[in-house]
Amino acid sequence: MSSVIKVDNLSKIYRLGLISRRTIAEDLNKFWSRITGKENPYLKIGETNVRSVKGKSDYIWALKDISFEVKDGERFGIIGKNGAGKSTLLKILSRVASPTEGKIRIKGRVASLLEVGTGFHPELTGRNNIFLNGSILGMTQKEIKSKFDSIVDFSGVERYIDTPVKRYSSGMYVRLAFAVAAHLEPEILIVDEVLAVGDAEFQKKCLGKMHDVSEKEGRTVLFVSHNLQAIKNLCQKTIILNNGELFASGETEEALKRYNQLNREIKITAETHVNNIKNRRGSGAIRFTGIDVLDDTGNKRFEYELGETVRFKISYRTFKEMQGITLIVALLSGLSRECLTLACYDIVKSKVEPGVTGEAVIEFNDINIKPGEYPLYFELIDNKLNSYSKDVVDDITAPLVIKRNDYAEKKSFDPSKPSGFFETPSRLTLNEIFRESDRIRA
């Protein structure tokens, strides 16, 4: 198998802050150094891209010295935390942004889906938008015409195909848009995780389609996500980006292990800032100052076997008056991020003044969830003024990994196939078979 994408020492610098009158001076400075044959003075001062630390420079390396290769027909995953440079890399690969240094070589036609329905015009009918969107994505009129029926079929909005898309429900809109994208036939397909924002069924459809595109049609797929389960199910090879640098690359299993190590090193403190507000949210009235996952002997670890005891030890500090504190620890599902199980305790029942610190441990005994990876969710919340005075740490620590022990091994568990999260006691109570020939005989 030969390489279809080869990335060499790719770097990208971004300027932080506003573009203002000051930029004219910088532009002139850059221009001057170019005509006098010097290096661009602003390339030197770029810092590595650590979001939580306030840097001295306004320039930042969104990507620094990234090199990797993608082979023909491979499903290739790119993971990393928010702000690790995933989207920047995708944008450069799709030629939407250009690199600062380094180069990429590509063999074959590339189609990138950073979004579905790019260029949809609300006033145009579904039919016109299929043609418009298809041509924006690089299909010719002839191609679209030949696939038109199958696109409409896939989208399931046949009845509304001659209605302007502004009258569509958002679901119909997304389905039509994805239907067009699903009928692209590039040699290389680049997909951003934004595709996976729809409902569970839609996500499944997207992932399934990507799998088909690679497996049945032999195309190369690049998939970006921070949904580890999705990467695990789909991709053979994976690279991990961390603060704009290549942290690890290789077989997906190996890469994911390294990724978990990376997460394990994260210390949750009151000052831990996370780039994405979705993952750490709260008003600052109370903050986690530490989160540890311990086994029953007090060792820190994230991997457990069925039946073991898991202790979640948290410490916190209040910054404003609280009417009482509730602690919630939850296990989420890796794919759809729903809460699987949750423990909730009123740890402080009376009023607490600012500046108080505390510790608490919640213990999960005899853990009996099916093997897999479960992102962790921690929340401290005011008993009365809830929804306002809280601190949420959502999927920032490493996920809890449940491994099969000998008992589970016998159950022939395939981690790549969804088989639920819990074992419910069940037995077979009726099992008969009726054959035509039996009836005739009777």
Add this chain to the structure above:
Amino acid sequence: MSKNYSDSDWTLEIKPVSGWFNFHIKDVWRYRDLLLMFVKRDFVAVYKQTILGPFWFFIQPILTTITFTIVFGKIAKIPTEGLPPMLFYMSGVVCWNYFSDCLTKTSSTFISNAHIFGKVYFPRLVSPLANITSLLMKFGIQMLLLTCFIFYFIANDADVHPNIYILITPYLILLMAGLGLGFGIIVSSLTTKYRDLTFLVGFGVQLLMYATPVIYPVSALPDEYKSLVKLNPMTSIIETFRFSFLGAGSFDASNLLYTTVFVIFVLSIGIVIFNRVEKTFMDTV
């Protein structure tokens, strides 16, 4: 490992911005279907949910012509070289509208398409090209209107003489489109970082009309202004247009040549800057 492949195996190479003259002309041609789709979109979407629909293409120049006829013809009494004022103003307005529409439409290419350009790659030049093509349809419809008026006036024995120079019209259209496109993409490239120019274009185009023989013939100007107005590349286009359709004014090949050179110059500069900016604008827009 990479040594097994020669460079010719790769179909695409993405590098930092380099080279001023890599225009992806082939790419633009490959995306011609997209250009047609954009034209169709513009045409269908503009007058959606209006009662009169494409009739607005007629109403706009008619109302402007009537206003000009009253204000400049009846009140200011600016001479029209013996032509019926209606025809004189309409021919100027139709041409000028095409040029100014091309300029203003293409000058916002990057800003108004940022949401699409940020998600999908296609040769960015397709967008302004689609703009001038869809405006061409509007121009065509208005030309039809003008032709009807010309026939009406001829039937009423007015002093109007269309002549063989009409054959030069496609070339004039090409010049207007090129000029509008050239200036437009220069402005659009410069406005990705600094928006100041957008304000200038807004009223600058309006003012520029008065430096163009739209509401007056060149022959009516005092001599010291004549050469100044002839520096305006639109002057020879509108004069030639009037001469060929209405038979008044003058045909001056050297002026037209000047305009041609001017258009080629502006267009080349525009394309070079545009190509430069299309690679980096996502970071600055």
